[in-house]
Amino acid sequence: MTDIQQPKLSALxxxxxxxxxxxxxRTALFLLLLLAVAALPGSIWPQRSIDPVRTAxxxxxxxxxxxxxxxxxxxxxxxxxxxxAVYLLLFLSLVGCVLPRLRVHVRALRTPxxxxxxxxxxxxxxxxxxxxxxSAEVLAQARSVLxxxxxxxxxxxxxxxxxxxGRETGNLLFHVALLGIIVGVAIGHIFGWxxxxxxxxxxxxANTEIRYDTIQYGPRVNPRDFTPFSLTLDKLTxxxxxxxxxxxxxxxPRQFVADVTTHARPGAPGVRQTLAVNHPIEMDxxxxxxxxxxxxxxxxxxxxxxxxxxxxxxxxLARDNNYTSSGAVKVSGASPKELGFFGxxxxxxxxxxxxxxxxxxxxARDPALALGLYEGxxxxxxxxxxxxxxxxxxMTQVKADSGDILRIWLKPGETMKLPGDxxxxxxxxxxxxxxxxxxxxxxxxxxxxxxxxALGALIAQLTIKRRRVFVRVAPGDGVTLxxxxxxSKSDDAGLGDxxxxxxxxxxxxxxxxxxxxxRQTPVxxxxx
Amino acid sequence: xxxxxxxxxxxxxxxxxxxLTLAMLAYALYLSRAVPARGEVRDREVVMAGGGxxxxxxxxxxxxxxxxxxxxGARWSGVGLSFSTLAALLIGAxxxxxxxxxxxxxxxxxYEFVCAASFFVMVGFVGWSRRRDLSWxxxxxxxxxxxxxxxxxxxxxxxxxxxxxxxxxxxLSIHVSMAVISVAVFTLGAIVALLxxxxxRFERAGRAPGWARVLPGARDxxxxxxxxHIVAFPLWTFTVIAGAIWARQAWASYWxxxxxxxxxxxxxxxxxxxxxxRATTGVTRQKATWIAxxxxxxxxxxxxxxxxxxxxxxxxxxx
Numbered sequence: 001m002t003d004i005q006q007p008k009l010s011a012l013x014x015x016x017x018x019x020x021x022x023x024x025x026r027t028a029l030f031l032l033l034l035l036a037v038a039a040l041p042g043s044i045w046p047q048r049s050i051d052p053v054r055t056a057x058x059x060x061x062x063x064x065x066x067x068x069x070x071x072x073x074x075x076x077x078x079x080x081x082x083x084x085a086v087y088l089l090l091f092l093s094l095v096g097c098v099l100p101r102l103r104v105h106v107r108a109l110r111t112p113x114x115x116x117x118x119x120x121x122x123x124x125x126x127x128x129x130x131x132x133x134x135s136a137e138v139l140a141q142a143r144s145v146l147x148x149x150x151x152x153x154x155x156x157x158x159x160x161x162x163x164x165x166g167r168e169t170g171n172l173l174f175h176v177a178l179l180g181i182i183v184g185v186a187i188g189h190i191f192g193w194x195x196x197x198x199x200x201x202x203x204x205x206a207n208t209e210i211r212y213d214t215i216q217y218g219p220r221v222n223p224r225d226f227t228p229f230s231l232t233l234d235k236l237t238x239x240x241x242x243x244x245x246x247x248x249x250x251x252x253p254r255q256f257v258a259d260v261t262t263h264a265r266p267g268a269p270g271v272r273q274t275l276a277v278n279h280p281i282e283m284d285x286x287x288x289x290x291x292x293x294x295x296x297x298x299x300x301x302x303x304x305x306x307x308x309x310x311x312x313x314x315x316x317l318a319r320d321n322n323y324t325s326s327g328a329v330k331v332s333g334a335s336p337k338e339l340g341f342f343g344x345x346x347x348x349x350x351x352x353x354x355x356x357x358x359x360x361x362x363x364a365r366d367p368a369l370a371l372g373l374y375e376g377x378x379x380x381x382x383x384x385x386x387x388x389x390x391x392x393x394x395m396t397q398v399k400a401d402s403g404d405i406l407r408i409w410l411k412p413g414e415t416m417k418l419p420g421d422x423x424x425x426x427x428x429x430x431x432x433x434x435x436x437x438x439x440x441x442x443x444x445x446x447x448x449x450x451x452x453x454a455l456g457a458l459i460a461q462l463t464i465k466r467r468r469v470f471v472r473v474a475p476g477d478g479v480t481l482x483x484x485x486x487x488s489k490s491d492d493a494g495l496g497d498x499x500x501x502x503x504x505x506x507x508x509x510x511x512x513x514x515x516x517x518x519r520q521t522p523v524x525x526x527x528x
Numbered sequence: 529x530x531x532x533x534x535x536x537x538x539x540x541x542x543x544x545x546x547x548l549t550l551a552m553l554a555y556a557l558y559l560s561r562a563v564p565a566r567g568e569v570r571d572r573e574v575v576m577a578g579g580g581x582x583x584x585x586x587x588x589x590x591x592x593x594x595x596x597x598x599x600x601g602a603r604w605s606g607v608g609l610s611f612s613t614l615a616a617l618l619i620g621a622x623x624x625x626x627x628x629x630x631x632x633x634x635x636x637x638x639y640e641f642v643c644a645a646s647f648f649v650m651v652g653f654v655g656w657s658r659r660r661d662l663s664w665x666x667x668x669x670x671x672x673x674x675x676x677x678x679x680x681x682x683x684x685x686x687x688x689x690x691x692x693x694x695x696x697x698x699x700l701s702i703h704v705s706m707a708v709i710s711v712a713v714f715t716l717g718a719i720v721a722l723l724x725x726x727x728x729r730f731e732r733a734g735r736a737p738g739w740a741r742v743l744p745g746a747r748d749x750x751x752x753x754x755x756x757h758i759v760a761f762p763l764w765t766f767t768v769i770a771g772a773i774w775a776r777q778a779w780a781s782y783w784x785x786x787x788x789x790x791x792x793x794x795x796x797x798x799x800x801x802x803x804x805x806r807a808t809t810g811v812t813r814q815k816a817t818w819i820a821x822x823x824x825x826x827x828x829x830x831x832x833x834x835x836x837x838x839x840x841x842x843x844x845x846x847x
Binding site: 025026029032035044194243252255279280439441447448452454458459490 | 691761776777783800801
């Protein structure tokens with residue numbers, strides 16, 4: 001065995017080689033399939049950006065594999081390095097593919113169609129006929145059939161035409177439009193923001209950063225620049241299906257409509273508007289969406305002397321389709337120890353043997369509050385956690401006089417005295433809350449425009465055929481011999497029809513042809 | 529809500545299932561009659577090459593169907609087509625009745641989606657049959673549609689009712705009807721693609737079972753499959769775009785990576801890979817077609833597993 005002398009590649013040579021590999025069609029194909037595979041885990045595992053609670057629960061439930069999946073980015077697939085790597089490589093490959101082709105295409109658009117090949121009979125599609133017309137008449141006929149869709153170059157005896165440049169134009173535009181979508185998404189991430197807020201009926205909110213329950217904004221967004229519009233929730237109408245039975249229908253939501261009053265800025269006159277699912281409100285600089293709803297029981301807590309320590313609509317979060325909702329009441333003004341109620345609000349409450357208190361219908365038909373009570377320190381070290389749960393680290397559960405754990409069960413209007421002179425709790429009435437999402441995405445029109453451009457260009461590239469058509473005339477003995485030929489760059493079932501059409505136009509303009517039927521050579525070989 | 533109309537809609541679907549079963553039997557008889565009697569076995573290739581003189585400009589397949597088999601089975605294929613037409617009308621009637629019963633487009637849940645997709649597959653098949661003899665395709669279309677409808681009635685059935693607020697939008701008609709139509713065209717494309725892969729295997733092995741003699745040649749099948757896909761792909765692209773526009777209105781963000789969105793994206797990418805593969809030198813037509821078949825598998829996953837097991841905003845589309 002002798003050593004094979006391989007040519008040494010310089011750094012530039014390697015770069016060129018890598019670039020050629022990356023921009024090849026096969027690599028693009030591989031990357032496309034890889035992109036499909038890489039996108040898949042995001043539909044299997046919960047995603048932190050969509051549902052952080054479910055993600056946290058999943059990791060907690062799978063202590064062995066959960067943290068590893070987390071480390072590998074399976075809970076943030078679409079922001080993970082490997083997913084980004086695939087699509088960035090794909091777009092790089094796309095740019096590398098499109099740029100040279102753009103140059104070639106522009107050149108092709110400027111050059112006239114190529115000269116007629118010497119032997120038209122060698123083309124896969126060709127016809128021969130002889131007619132009683134002059135060369136000029138034949139060529140004029142052919143030209144009129146080809147029309148404006150072809151660029152035509154003629155000599156005295158030949159005609160060559162090329163058409164269907166729209167195919168390549170469409171193809172290039174399609175790929176450029178895909179880049180436009182990516183750019184639009186990126187701009188949206190950099191300059192856009194979104195905030196969520198829970199607003200009980202009768203209250204309002206102003207568009208300032210601190211007012212949001214959660215807010216995410218891009219690196220180039222300054223929340224101090226938010227337009228100071230405000231909104232009051234006057235009424236929230238919610239209805240649920242109670243007529244139709246059957247799986248997945250009874251209890252389904254049927255209507256969420258909010259009546260709101262908006263103020264474009266502080267001091268501006270109020271405008272009454274309707275906000276509903278599918279009917280967002282456009283404000284200056286942001287759009288307001290109605291995305292969620294739930295119940296906010298109005299709860300009052302008094303001390304042993306009847307002094308009000310806490311009284312407000314307290315939002316509870318729905319946990320199931322029947323709006324069994326959980327929440328907490330934190331009474332930091334209680335003494336000697338702070339009080340924390342936690343538990344469920346049930347719009348149509350029943351107490352079952354196996355599941356305890358649950359709701360059996362999402363509408364407030366028979367509302368009930370089922371609570372327990374803790375006392376101690378609500379926010380040890382300043383960390384009270386979520387407003388919907390209690391941090392019971394430094395708290396102890398309060399027992400009833402009987403020695404059992406204290407269970408509070410209240411219907412609207414009812415008051416319960418708390419054991420050991422801790423005062424009382426009253427369930428005054430039920431309100432609803434609306435979950436609003438306020439978004440700003442300055443680039444969404446760029447994304448949409450690019451997507452529609454991509455669609456149009458896609459249709460063009462799939463339907464337009466790139467074709468070359470050639471005609472040669474040769475005077476024979478008293479007749480003119482016409483040879484037609486056609487070429488296509490792609491799979492083109494209709495190529496023969498073009499020649500038939502030209503042939504028919506020439507023979508019909510010559511009147512009754514001398515040789516009937518006109519000698520036509522059928523397709524020879526395969527139609528490849 | 530009109531329960532009587534909803535009931536009639538169900539009767540129409542049951543009838544469609546019965547009629548489709550008859551159509552399937554008729555097409556099965558057609559194929560079995562197409563099997564030549566013993567000793568009559570011809571070389572398929574010879575028949576294929578019959579498109580010689582006198583057929584200028586015609587595609588080779590038009591003359592490829594052996595005359596004898598057509599005569600033997602023609603009656604049954606005619607019966608099959610009649611039943612297929614009737615089945616298409618019955619599914620259409622069922623959709624119409626359900627729509628009238630609930631005063632909305634009948635596209636609100638998976639049951640209605642599958643019925644509508646079956647309708648468009650049948651309409652596509654029957655409509656195309658008017659332009660070309662599709663006796664060979666009959667059983668391969670009718671059988672999957674029959675399975676789809678039985679699955680719809682048995683597993684996906686949802687009572688006729690009003691829609692949840694997120695679906696109460698005119699975008700339902702635009703987004704879901706386009707999804708239904710493109711899935712129907714993808715279905716026809718996948719059927720022809722699978723037949724291509726089968727016939728291609730027969731042709732390379734040099735022998736084929738008797739019934740396969742009525743099928744067009746591999747090249748013709750491959751081209752037909754491609755034609756279906758280049759119609760379906762832009763329709764799917766539009767479905768995704770329309771879905772994004774609607775998502776922005778209903779869910780505040782045009783793309784959420786909801787499981788259904790993820791799979792719509794995967795389907796789009798896989799079919800894009802198919803179109804790419806077909807234009808890539810060095811990738812055989814067989815390999816490219818397998819990618820198209822993979823794309824259709826993704827569609828099936830999208831409307832079964834994703835609907836039933838993956839949690840997302842589209843989950844109302846299931847049960």
